[in-house]
Amino acid sequence: KAGVTQTPRYLIKTRGQQVTLSCSPISGHRSVSWYQQTPGQGLQFLFEYFSETQRNKGNFPGRFSGRQFSNSRSEMNVSTLELGDSALYLCASSSTGTVDNEQFFGPGTRLTVL
Amino acid sequence: KQEVTQIPAALSVPEGENLVLNCSFTDSAIYNLQWFRQDPGKGLTSLLLIQSSQREQTSGRLNASLDKSSGRSTLYIAASQPGDSATYLCAVGSSNTGKLIFGQGTTLQVKP
Numbered sequence: 001k002a003g004v005t006q007t008p009r010y011l012i013k014t015r016g017q018q019v020t021l022s023c024s025p026i027s028g029h030r031s032v033s034w035y036q037q038t039p040g041q042g043l044q045f046l047f048e049y050f051s052e053t054q055r056n057k058g059n060f061p062g063r064f065s066g067r068q069f070s071n072s073r074s075e076m077n078v079s080t081l082e083l084g085d086s087a088l089y090l091c092a093s094s095s096t097g098t099v100d101n102e103q104f105f106g107p108g109t110r111l112t113v114l
Numbered sequence: 115k116q117e118v119t120q121i122p123a124a125l126s127v128p129e130g131e132n133l134v135l136n137c138s139f140t141d142s143a144i145y146n147l148q149w150f151r152q153d154p155g156k157g158l159t160s161l162l163l164i165q166s167s168q169r170e171q172t173s174g175r176l177n178a179s180l181d182k183s184s185g186r187s188t189l190y191i192a193a194s195q196p197g198d199s200a201t202y203l204c205a206v207g208s209s210n211t212g213k214l215i216f217g218q219g220t221t222l223q224v225k226p
């Protein structure tokens with residue numbers, strides 16, 4: 001089975017721009033979660049989608065949004081980028097849910113905001 | 115509020131040593147605890163998942179234990195190898211918030 005894939009792997013943007021990241025879960029998995037990882041804050045939960053519905057969200061501003069498609073692929077969007085948004089963005093998939101099942105992570109997208 | 119702490123933050127050992135990484139959490143209302151490995155700049159690789167009803171899990175040279183009542187988990191690595199060098203993260207699945215809460219990780223260096 002193919003693992004979780006994320007595209008693109010690297011992105012460089014300037015302040016004020018917007019960005020869209022993509023995540024394809026393991027085949028058959030219906031839950032996709034997104035995390036932001038920075039050296040100072042560690043891994044922080046952004047949101048979780050299950051069957052195209054946002055089921056849980058973390059404490060991030062509304063500039064961070066996401067969606068999930070009928071094939072379980074998910075995208076996250078960050079609008080009006082700030083320098084502090086520079087981070088590794090990771091997505092994880094699981095068969096049914098964020099916390100009651102094993103999470104499988106993708107390689108991440110490294111976003112640099114200049 | 116669930117908080118997860120990992121001690122030590124960094125560890126350096128000679129090859130062949132057995133070692134223990136520690137993870138503590140403040141709220142015992144958890145579904146499970148998962149240990150991950152992260153290589154520099156890469157994603158997370160799942161190592162072991164322990165359900166809240168379990169006491170330990172083993173995979174090869176790795177053994178993870180869980181003591182929910184005391185809020186502690188340990189990851190035991192036997193006969194460490196240079197290839198084990200990475201950051202090890204523990205995460206608890208909180209049954210109160212429905213979120214996976216991560217510790218800050220322990221960065222392990224195994225010297226040949």
